[in-house]
Amino acid sequence: MxxxxxxxxxxxxxxxxxxxxxxxxxxxxxxxxxxxxxxxxxxxxxxxxxxxxxxxxxxxxxxxxxxxxxxxxxxxxxxxxxxxxxxxxxxxxxxxxxxxxxxxxxxxxxxxxxxxxxxxxxxxxxGKVADVDVGWFEGTPDGDAGQAGKHIFANMVSIGLSVHVAESVPHDLKRVIGRAAYALTAARLLPRHKAFEATIRIGDDTYEMATHQLNVANGAHHNGQRIARDASPDDRLLAVYRLGDRRRLRLASATARHVLTGQWRTLDEDAFLTTDEVRIETDPPLRVDVDGEIRGRTPMTIRLLGNALRVIVPQSFVDT
Structure with a gap:
C-alpha cells in the first residue's frame, strides 16, 4: 500500500x-x-x-x-x-x-x-486522501431475499421500522420531495408496527431493551441528520443506539430529538453504546437493512474495520 x-x-x-x-x-x-x-x-x-x-x-x-x-x-x-x-x-x-x-x-x-x-x-x-473506517456485517442468511448475510458497509446497519420504510417508500415520491418521503412513509406505517425485544452483547456486558428502531452506525449521519457532534467514520467506534422504547409515540419523540439535538449531543451520553464489535439478537428475528439494502436477518454480529477505506475528503477533515 x-x-x-x-x-x-x-x-x-x-x-x-x-x-x-x-x-x-x-x-x-x-x-x-x-x-x-x-x-x-x-x-x-x-x-x-x-x-x-x-x-x-x-x-x-x-x-x-x-x-x-x-x-x-x-x-x-x-x-x-x-x-x-x-x-x-x-x-x-x-x-x-x-x-x-x-x-x-x-x-x-x-x-x-x-x-x-x-x-x-x-x-x-x-482535497486530500484519508483513511476511514468501515464496518463488517455478518447476519443470518435471508432465504427470501437470497442474501448471503455477510457484507462490508459504509454507514449504517438498522433493524425495525426503518426497514419497512425503506421497502415501502414510493420511488416517485422520494424523487419529488427528497428526505421528507421517508418521514411521510414512516408516519403511515408506524400505527401498525410492532415493537421487538433486542439483546445486545458487547464484550462481557449484555443489554436488554425493547424498541421499534435500533441502529448501529459507523458514520456520523442518519437520514441526513448528525447522530452526535463527535461521531465520525474515522473514530474507530461503532455507535449502537435505539430510538424510543416499545411505545410508538416514544419513537416519534425520540426521532424528533435526534433531528433537533444530534449536532450538540456526544457519544458519551447514555443514549449510545460504543464499541468495535457487537452481537445483536432480536425477538422475533428481523430483517436487517445494511446501507439501504436487506442483507440478512438477526441474530447478527457487526465489527469495525479501522482505516480500511481510502477516500478523498476536504483538507479540513481530521484524519486519524
Whole structure:
C-alpha cells in the first residue's frame, strides 16, 4: 500500500481515474451532464466513464472497474451506490471520490463533503486522501431475499421500522420531495408496527431493551441528520443506539430529538453504546437493512474495520 501522500501525488499526476455515475439516482440523471462539465473544468480526466442505468449491475460493473487498475474511482449516486463502491474498494490501494447525488447522502455528509455538486467537485480537485473506517456485517442468511448475510458497509446497519420504510417508500415520491418521503412513509406505517425485544452483547456486558428502531452506525449521519457532534467514520467506534422504547409515540419523540439535538449531543451520553464489535439478537428475528439494502436477518454480529477505506475528503477533515 502506498502512503496517503504517495497516492495523492499519483492521482494529481499521472494516475488513472474512473468515473461511475448512477443515472437512476435522485439527481444522477438530471445532473450527469453538469457533473461531466464541472469535472472537466476542474481538470479531472477519466480513463473510462460508466453511466449506470441498471443499479442491479453495479457489482458486476465494479469488477470491470477494478480490472482497469485505477488510482481513483469517483462515484456519483446515493448512499446505496456509494455503499456498493465501498464494498469493492475497501482494503485496496485505491481512493474513492464521492459525488453526492442521492436523497440523504449520509456517507458524504459523514466525510464532511459539500452536498452541492460544485462543492463536491471542488473537494475532488483540492482535497486530500484519508483513511476511514468501515464496518463488517455478518447476519443470518435471508432465504427470501437470497442474501448471503455477510457484507462490508459504509454507514449504517438498522433493524425495525426503518426497514419497512425503506421497502415501502414510493420511488416517485422520494424523487419529488427528497428526505421528507421517508418521514411521510414512516408516519403511515408506524400505527401498525410492532415493537421487538433486542439483546445486545458487547464484550462481557449484555443489554436488554425493547424498541421499534435500533441502529448501529459507523458514520456520523442518519437520514441526513448528525447522530452526535463527535461521531465520525474515522473514530474507530461503532455507535449502537435505539430510538424510543416499545411505545410508538416514544419513537416519534425520540426521532424528533435526534433531528433537533444530534449536532450538540456526544457519544458519551447514555443514549449510545460504543464499541468495535457487537452481537445483536432480536425477538422475533428481523430483517436487517445494511446501507439501504436487506442483507440478512438477526441474530447478527457487526465489527469495525479501522482505516480500511481510502477516500478523498476536504483538507479540513481530521484524519486519524
Amino acid at each position: 502506498r502512503s496517503k501522500q504517495e497516492l495523492q501525488s499519483t492521482i494529481r499526476g499521472t494516475g488513472r481515474a474512473v468515473l461511475v455515475v448512477n443515472v437512476r439516482s435522485r439527481r444522477g440523471r438530471r445532473l450527469y451532464d453538469t457533473a461531466r462539465d464541472l469535472l472537466r473544468e476542474a481538470g479531472l480526466d477519466f480513463a473510462r466513464v460508466f453511466p449506470v442505468t441498471d443499479p442491479g449491475r453495479l457489482g458486476e460493473l465494479f469488477e470491470e472497474v477494478l480490472a482497469l487498475e485505477p488510482d481513483l474511482v469517483v462515484v456519483g449516486g446515493g448512499d446505496g451506490t456509494i455503499a456498493e463502491a465501498v464494498g469493492h474498494l475497501a482494503h485496496r490501494d485505491i481512493a474513492l471520490g464521492v459525488l453526492p447525488l442521492g436523497t440523504t447522502n449520509n456517507f458524504a455528509r459523514s466525510l464532511e463533503l459539500p452536498v452541492d455538486l460544485p462543492g463536491a467537485v471542488g473537494v475532488l480537485r483540492d
